[in-house]
Amino acid sequence: MEAAERLRLGSVPVPGMPPAFERLFRREYPRVVAIAHRVVADADEAEDVAQDVFVSFYRRHPADAHYAAPWLYAAAAHAALNVLRSRERRGRRDAVEAVRRDAQAPDPAQAAETAETRSEVRAALARLPERSAALLALRYSGLSYEEIAAALGLRQSSIGTLLRRAEDAFRKEVAK
Amino acid sequence: MSDIEDMLSVPEPSVDTDRALARLRARVESERITPVTRAAAPPRQRAAVSGWLKGLSAAATVALVATVLTMSGLAETILTIFEPKQIVAVPITSADLNGASSFDAYGTLTWTEQPKPYDVPDIRTAARESGMTVLVAGNLPAGVGAPRYGVMPKTTATFTFSAEKARQAAAAQKRTPPPMPANMDGSKLFITGGPAVVAFYGDGTAPAAPTGASGESPFAGMPKLIVAQGRPPVVQSDGVTVDQLQSYLLQQPGISPQLAAQIRAIKDPSSTLPVPIPVDMATSKKVTVQGVEGIFVGDSTGLGSAVIWQKDGIVYGVAGTLTEQQVLAVANSLH
Numbered sequence: 001m002e003a004a005e006r007l008r009l010g011s012v013p014v015p016g017m018p019p020a021f022e023r024l025f026r027r028e029y030p031r032v033v034a035i036a037h038r039v040v041a042d043a044d045e046a047e048d049v050a051q052d053v054f055v056s057f058y059r060r061h062p063a064d065a066h067y068a069a070p071w072l073y074a075a076a077a078h079a080a081l082n083v084l085r086s087r088e089r090r091g092r093r094d095a096v097e098a099v100r101r102d103a104q105a106p107d108p109a110q111a112a113e114t115a116e117t118r119s120e121v122r123a124a125l126a127r128l129p130e131r132s133a134a135l136l137a138l139r140y141s142g143l144s145y146e147e148i149a150a151a152l153g154l155r156q157s158s159i160g161t162l163l164r165r166a167e168d169a170f171r172k173e174v175a176k
Numbered sequence: 177m178s179d180i181e182d183m184l185s186v187p188e189p190s191v192d193t194d195r196a197l198a199r200l201r202a203r204v205e206s207e208r209i210t211p212v213t214r215a216a217a218p219p220r221q222r223a224a225v226s227g228w229l230k231g232l233s234a235a236a237t238v239a240l241v242a243t244v245l246t247m248s249g250l251a252e253t254i255l256t257i258f259e260p261k262q263i264v265a266v267p268i269t270s271a272d273l274n275g276a277s278s279f280d281a282y283g284t285l286t287w288t289e290q291p292k293p294y295d296v297p298d299i300r301t302a303a304r305e306s307g308m309t310v311l312v313a314g315n316l317p318a319g320v321g322a323p324r325y326g327v328m329p330k331t332t333a334t335f336t337f338s339a340e341k342a343r344q345a346a347a348a349q350k351r352t353p354p355p356m357p358a359n360m361d362g363s364k365l366f367i368t369g370g371p372a373v374v375a376f377y378g379d380g381t382a383p384a385a386p387t388g389a390s391g392e393s394p395f396a397g398m399p400k401l402i403v404a405q406g407r408p409p410v411v412q413s414d415g416v417t418v419d420q421l422q423s424y425l426l427q428q429p430g431i432s433p434q435l436a437a438q439i440r441a442i443k444d445p446s447s448t449l450p451v452p453i454p455v456d457m458a459t460s461k462k463v464t465v466q467g468v469e470g471i472f473v474g475d476s477t478g479l480g481s482a483v484i485w486q487k488d489g490i491v492y493g494v495a496g497t498l499t500e501q502q503v504l505a506v507a508n509s510l511h
Contacts, residue, residue, distance in 0.1 A: 017201060018211055025200065030191045043189045047196065054200055055209060062212050121183045140184045154295055161297040167180055174183065 021063035025054060028069055032076045035141040039080035039125065039133075041118045049079045070150035073143060077134040077151075084126040124173035132166035139163055263486050265460045265471045266438050266450040281345035282356075282425075283337040291370070293328040299375075302327050306371040308490065313403055315509035316377070317502045320400055323375040328406065335365040354427045357420045364414045372406025377496075401496035401506065408449050408491045449491065451484055465507045466492075474500060483507045 032053055037046035053075045061071065125133050131152065138148045148163075149156040203209070296302050302325040303310045310325075339361040346353035377400055413421070426436040442448050451471055453460045463472040463483060470485030481503040482495035494507040 017204060021211060022197065025197055026193055029193050029196055033189055033191050033196075037186055037189045038184055041186050043187075046189060047191075051196070051200055051203065055203060058200075058204065058211050059209055060212055118186075125184075136180065136184070140181055158295065158297050158301070161301075165297070170180060170183075 017058075018063050021058060024063045024068055028072050029054070031141070032072050035073060035076040035137055035143075036080040036083075038141045039077065039122070039137045040083050041122055045083060046080070049076060049083060053079055067150075070147065073138060073147065074134065074151040077137040078130070080137065081126065081130065081133050084122050088123055088126050121174060124170060124176070127173050128166065128169055131162075132169055135159075135163055135166045136170055263449045263451050263471060263484060263491065264442060265453045265473075266435070266442075281428075282342050283335055284341070285333055285335045288332040288334060289330060291328060291331040293326050293372075293374075296325045296327050299323075299325055301325070302373045302375075305329070306373045308371065308373060308405065308407075310373050310375075311403075311405060311492070311510040313375075313494075313506050313509050314511055315505050317401070317498060317506070321378045323377045323403075326374045326376070328370050328372040328374070330371045330407075331369045333367045335367060337361055337363050337365075354424060356424060360420060360424060366412040366414070367409060368411075369409040370406050372404060374402060374404040377401040377403075401498065402494070403506065403510070404493040404495075405490050407489065408486065449486065463504065465504065466510065470507070472500060472504070 029050060032050040033046050036049035036053075037043060040046050040049065053072055056075060057068070057072060061068065065071070125136065128136070134152060135148065138151060143151070145156050145159040148154070148159050154162065296305060299310050299312065305327045306329075337356065337360050339356040342353050342356050422439075425431070426439065439450070442450065451473075453471075453473060458473050460471050460473045463470050465483055465485045466487055468485055468487050470483050473482045473484070474480070480495065480497050481500050482493060483503050484491065484493045485507070486492070492507070492510070494503050494510075496503060496506075498506075
């Protein structure tokens with residue numbers, strides 16, 4: 001087969017996915033999705049974010065890099081927060097609609113109310129400074145102080161204080 | 177369950193990792209995305225510690241080189257000490273910078289304690305961890321938000337001169353190096369810098385959002401105002417005379433005669449910290465700050481200003497995208 005034809009058929013092989021990347025993906029994907037989900041409150045959108053995060057890592061970093069996991073966690077939080085902000089820019093109605101799929105309840109009125117509340121909480125999160133919002137996203141996705149420190153490039157001893165401040169700022173934003 | 181956990185709660189997502197991996201593989205193939213095969217640079221994420229690390233390291237390297245270049249007139253004992261009490265502006269050009277920054281060309285620099293700045297939550301922590309009284313600005317320009325603090329712990333390094341390395345470096349540039357005095361080969365300089373505390377003030381706007389999923393630092397942009405304070409570098413030498421050192425370093429091919437003359441002209445080099453001023457990018461003049469003589473530096477665009485002074489054993493700096501008047505007002509209001 002001629003090279004041009006192979007190209008046309010899209011059959012020129014691309015370098016295979018390294019086994020180390022597959023292992024990294026299997027190990028970290030659920031956690032990356034969980035972080036994104038905690039922020040965007042929509043399972044499908046969280047998986048889209050996780051896919052983008054892994055593609056971004058695949059392009060630029062070796063799979064066996066020692067910083068792979070913290071990098072993925074931080075990127076998941078930042079990318080998911082970006083999704084929230086663009087939702088807010090599109091308007092309140094879109095933002096509520098975006099979380100409706102996840103807000104299942106037996107009663108449609110109750111589902112609508114849950115979606116509304118979740119959306120308002122996310123809007124407050126989107127208004128926080130980036131670091132505070134990322135701290136909350138990572139902590140409430142179950143990451144330890146050590147993991148958060150590694151992901152955000154902070155000292156572990158500072159996490160407690162920074163987290164308390166982020167929580168206070170978040171409560172104020174929600175109450176607005 | 178805490179109130180925040182409750183607010184942020186979402187149903188447990190059901191994740192099918194195999195399906196997700198197949199989706200990613202399909203995308204990688206259809207978009208012909210190739211994986212990284214070489215070792216990547218360290219993650220940019222570390223830059224999120226603070227955008228100031230890069231600038232501070234660059235400034236520290238320049239100051240270190242200039243400090244070594246100005247060592248002169250010290251007692252020729254086994255342990256000679258350089259301990260600055262005042263500062264002076266030394267105009268340098270880009271060519272000087274390129275010539276002087278190749279510290280590796282004369283030997284090996286080994287960090288005993290690496291310069292690893294980190295963020296701290298507040299001024300109290302900054303003071304505790306640096307062991308310094310951290311001054312606060314009483315007069316801030318309008319629109320400047322609350323500060324964030326960073327601490328650079330005390331840093332120590334040993335520099336070992338190597339005649340062989342000097343020969344190789346010069347040969348690589350097809351140059352003949354000045355002969356290194358025999359007793360300098362293998363001799364050591366012990367360099368101590370810091371600790372330092374830096375306060376960053378934003379302009380009250382939200383930090384720029386990182387692009388895509390790259391995880392880049394949201395604090396990469398230049399802060400509106402930076403207030404820094406730190407202990408100046410101290411240099412000790414284990415044997416080589418400082419006259420030999422100065423004479424050897426000032427005749428290196430990268431050092432212009434103008435720079436050498438400037439450095440030789442410093443009256444009290446054992447206690448003067450030279451502040452390199454890139455003449456093609458900035459102008460400088462003497463000013464009075466906090467009752468002592470300081471240096472005002474303005475960049476040639478007129479957009480940025482800085483003032484540097486030394487008082488009671490601490491070097492202070494205030495810089496930002498501010499006017500001369502604003503920078504001096506902040507500097508004089510520190511208490």
